[in-house]
Amino acid sequence: MNRQEPHLDPELDALLEVGRFVPPVPEIVRVRTLSRARATVAAMAILPREPISTVRRRGLPLALAASLALATGAAVATAALLGRAPSSGTPAPPAIKHPEQPMHPDTLEVPPPSPMVEPTPTFTSKPQRSPRPTSAQESYAAELDLLARAQVACASREFSNALVLVAEHGRKFPSGRLAEEREALRVRALEGAGRTEEARRAAASFASRFPRSIMVPRQGGDPR
Amino acid sequence: MGYLRLAHSAPPAPTPEGACLAAFEGEIDYVFTTLKRLGAAPHEIEDLVQEIFVVLYRHWRTLDTDRPIRPYLFGVAYRILYAHHRRHAKEVLYADIDREDGAVSPEGSLQGKQSIALLMAALKHLPMSRRAVVVMHDLDEVPIADIARNLSITRFGAYARLRKGRRELAAAVRRLSRGEARA
Numbered sequence A: 001m002n003r004q005e006p007h008l009d010p011e012l013d014a015l016l017e018v019g020r021f022v023p024p025v026p027e028i029v030r031v032r033t034l035s036r037a038r039a040t041v042a043a044m045a046i047l048p049r050e051p052i053s054t055v056r057r058r059g060l061p062l063a064l065a066a067s068l069a070l071a072t073g074a075a076v077a078t079a080a081l082l083g084r085a086p087s088s089g090t091p092a093p094p095a096i097k098h099p100e101q102p103m104h105p106d107t108l109e110v111p112p113p114s115p116m117v118e119p120t121p122t123f124t125s126k127p128q129r130s131p132r133p134t135s136a137q138e139s140y141a142a143e144l145d146l147l148a149r150a151q152v153a154c155a156s157r158e159f160s161n162a163l164v165l166v167a168e169h170g171r172k173f174p175s176g177r178l179a180e181e182r183e184a185l186r187v188r189a190l191e192g193a194g195r196t197e198e199a200r201r202a203a204a205s206f207a208s209r210f211p212r213s214i215m216v217p218r219q220g221g222d223p224r
Numbered sequence B: 001m002g003y004l005r006l007a008h009s010a011p012p013a014p015t016p017e018g019a020c021l022a023a024f025e026g027e028i029d030y031v032f033t034t035l036k037r038l039g040a041a042p043h044e045i046e047d048l049v050q051e052i053f054v055v056l057y058r059h060w061r062t063l064d065t066d067r068p069i070r071p072y073l074f075g076v077a078y079r080i081l082y083a084h085h086r087r088h089a090k091e092v093l094y095a096d097i098d099r100e101d102g103a104v105s106p107e108g109s110l111q112g113k114q115s116i117a118l119l120m121a122a123l124k125h126l127p128m129s130r131r132a133v134v135v136m137h138d139l140d141e142v143p144i145a146d147i148a149r150n151l152s153i154t155r156f157g158a159y160a161r162l163r164k165g166r167r168e169l170a171a172a173v174r175r176l177s178r179g180e181a182r183a
Helices: A010-019 A027-046 A054-082 A136-155 A159-172 A179-192 A196-209 B016-026 B028-037 B042-062 B069-087 B111-123 B128-139 B144-151 B155-182
Strands: none
Touching (some): A010 B111, A010 B128, A027 A136, A027 B028, A136 A159, A136 A179, A136 B042, A159 A179, B016 B028, B016 B042, B028 B042, B028 B128, B069 B128, B069 B144, B128 B144, B144 B155
């Protein structure tokens, strides 16, 4: 069916002709938009595509514990066969490259923690629980994971969830390596949640804390 | 006599994520302009662009990339902006649009700039549903069939919106031009 198109006023036609031009966005806005897009890609690569079901979530620690016990048992048995006790100095296997690693290494530089089995005391009735030292890489990965989730929540307009995650990051890593991104995200989430006054205060504190940040003009609600 | 020829190594196979980002990067200007034409307030455009990217990224694997991507992006932008306005229904629609963006700038010496400002101001007088069809058809030059598909409306509905939208746009342009001339 080729329907007759409605007649267009020549004056309007001339105006529309001018309006067809697509102006380029400023370079800084382009860079900011693309970096946010890359962060979203990185965040979505970390997060599971579908939420884990309750049954699977409950089963996960069990499966993890079982595999850990099996691995420990195997290590003990191997050590007994070789006639020496397993030591904590066992070299860790090489870090496995995640198969679904996104293509932007600048956003996700941290390899997943190596699957090293910790030796556990076998014949003690009450195992001593010592706090596991967190390596710099692990803490960075944890930071990234938290902020990635906050970023996704923000992009999905779930601002209150984003604020919860931002607050959690602030509690766990008050001066973490991603503090700047966290504070920028806080301003955006507050703004999105309609808490304008708090957003303004957070933006002011952001600007004073990170005066050279690329995100400063945006937080100020300035032109893009 | 033999000669050396430069042998290029094969380019790395593009990943779906890379292809999606590249497509998005190529259309950033269009997405920003579309949101402006649809009446998004300047301060919310970047967040809306991000939402559009999230939708594009989520559907990238199922998207028919042989077709032009602009009509699809327009459809996404329209839906996101529509939902956004519905969420903020308590606020007065377009009340927060920057004056500079909508009104004809008195300093605007260039005829083109004035024309664009006039067009944008006139577009704001159209309801969202008709504005989308007018922008898509008359500015993006998308065929009616594609408009109907991307906005999930019938062709008849698309024609009806276009007809009425153009009438409203012409009336708004006349009204604004008269006001401008009087001022």
